[in-house]
Amino acid sequence: MELLLILVLGLLYAGGVYFILRRSMVKLLLGIMLLGSATNILIFVLGAIVKGKPPIIDAAANVMDPSYADPVPQALILTAIVISFALTAFAIVLLKRVYALVETDDLDNLNTPEEEDI
C-alpha cells in the first residue's frame, strides 16, 4: 500500500512540475492543483499508515493499543484540502478575468506591469 502511494506521489510531483513549467495559464493552474494533491498524500504517507485500527479505546482498557491509525495527519490534510479548494476557486476566477482582458493563454504575454514605465 505504501509503495503504491509513494509511486503515485512521485507521478503527481513530476506531473505538477512539468505543468508549472509550461507557458500556458491553464496548465499552470493544473500544475498547482497536482502539486497540492501530492503534498497532501506526502503528509498522509509520513504519518505512518495503519490499516483498520481506528484510535478508539475499548471500554475495558485504560490505554491505547500501540498500533492505531494516526488521526492528526488526516486532520491536517482535511484543513489543507479546504484551504486549497478556496485558493483554487479564486485562481480559476482570476484566470478567467485575465483571459478576458489579455485574450491569450500565453504566460509570456503578461508583461503590462513591466512595460508601463521603467
Place this chain on the structure above:
Amino acid sequence: MMGNFILAPVFIHLLIAIFQLIAWRKTVTQRILSVGGALGALVATIILFRQVYLNGTFTVNASNWEAPFSIIFVADLLGVTMVLLTSIAAFAVSMFSATGLSRQRMLYGYFPIFHFLVMGLNGAFLTGDIFNLYVWFEVIIISSFVLMTLGGRKNQLEGALKYMSMNILASMFFLTGIGILYGMTGSLNMADLAIKMHDVQNRSLVGITSVFFILGFGIKSAVFPLYFWLPSSYHTPPSAVAATFGGLLTKVGIYAILRVNSLIFIPDNFTRTLLMVIAVLTILTGTFGALNKTNIRRLFSYLIVCHIGFMVGGIAMFSKLALMGTLFYLIHDIMVKTNMFLISGVIMQLRGVVTMEKLGGLYKEYPKISLLIAIVLLSLVGIPPLSGFWPKVYLFREAFNEHQYFFVGALIIGSLATLYVIAKLWAEVFWKEVPADVVVDNKFEPMPFLRKVLLIVPVSILGIVSVYIGLNAEVIIQVADRIATELLDTSSYINAVFKN
C-alpha cells in the same frame, strides 16, 4: 485572566471585519469602524506589550488542552513586538484608506478584507503551533489576493497572477516541510519540536527540511532568486494596499525564518553560508534594480528587496549582535516601508502621476509636507541620528567581527545606492520645476480640510515613530537585546509553554 487577552489583537480585527460585512454598502460607517477599531486594537496591543515586557512570556491553550497537544498561542517578546508594529502600521493605513481610496473599492469590500488581513498577521505572530502558522499564512495570502485584484485593472490582474502562483507554491513548500517534521517527531507544537529535534538520528533529513522552510519563507520574504514576483506586482494596487503589503507581508517571512531557525532548527554552517550568499545577492540585485527606475512605486518595490537582504544577512551570522541588528532593522523597516507607499499615495493625490518625468515643484508648493517627507526619506537612507542608522552600525560591526567581507561590501553598496536613489528622487520630484508639457491633476487642493488632515496625519504618525526610534535608540536596543537573548536561548519560551 491575562491569558485570554493574548487573543485581543486577533479578535478585535475579526469583530470589526464582521460588523463591516453587515454594513456592506455604508461606506461612512465602515470608515469610522475601521479607524476606531484599529485604534482599539493598538491600545490593546500596547497593554499586552507592557505585560509581556514586565512579566515575561505567557501562553493560552485552545480549549484548555495541555501542551503539547493543544493549539497554543504564545505571547513572547518577539511576537508581541511584531504585533505592536503591525497595529501601528494598520492604524495609519486604515486612516489613510478612509480618504485615499476610491468609493468604488470600498463598495467592493476593501475594509473587511483589510481587517481580515491584519487579523491573519496578528495570528501568525502570536501562534505557537507550526501548522496553525500555516493556516494563518493562508488567511494572509487569500486576503492579499483579494486586495491585490480589487478594482480589476489589466496590470493589477496580471501582477496578481504572478503573485498568486508564487505564493501558493511557497505555501506548498512550507506544508511539505511541516509534513516531514511531523513524520520525524510526531509533534506540531513548536516548543515540543525544539526539544524533540535534538533526538532525531537522521541529521541529513533535518537539513533538507530546513531548506524546505527557507525556500517557502524565502519566496514570501522575496530573497534573491525568488523575488521576481514582487516588483512586477507591488506597484499595481492602490497606495494604501501597497503600504500594507510592502510594510508587513514580506516581514512575516523574515519573522518566520527567525522563529523556525531559532526554535526548531539551529542554523548549521551550511544554512548560514546559504543564507549569507542569498543575502549578498539579494542586496546587490535589489540595488541594481532600483538604480534605473523612474516610477516611484517600482523604485520602492526594489528597495524592499534590497533591504530584506540586510535582515537575512543578520540572521545568517546568527550571533547576538547580528540578531540585534536584524531585529532593530525589522522594527525600523516596517515603519518606514509602510510610510514610503503612503507617501507615494500622497504624491499621487497631489499630482495624479508617480513617474519622475512628469513630477516636479512639490517643494515650492507644499514646503511643510515636503519637510515631513524629507524626514522619512532620510530615515530610510539611514542618516544619523535617524532610525535607519543604528541597526546598520550593529550589522557592520558584526560583519567585520565574523570576517564576512562580501557582506560588508554589499552593505556599503546597498546603503550608498539607497542614498543615490533617494537623492535622485528628491531632486526630480521636489526641486525640479514642473515640466512645461505636463497638465497637473491636483486632487488634493479641492478637498475639504478634514480629508486633507486624514491624508497627512498617518504619514506624520509613522514619521514620528521613526524619529522616536532614531532618537530613543537605547530603548529599542534594550528590546532588541532581550529578543536576541531569547532567540539564542529558547529555554524561556519552552518553559512558558510547558509551564515548568
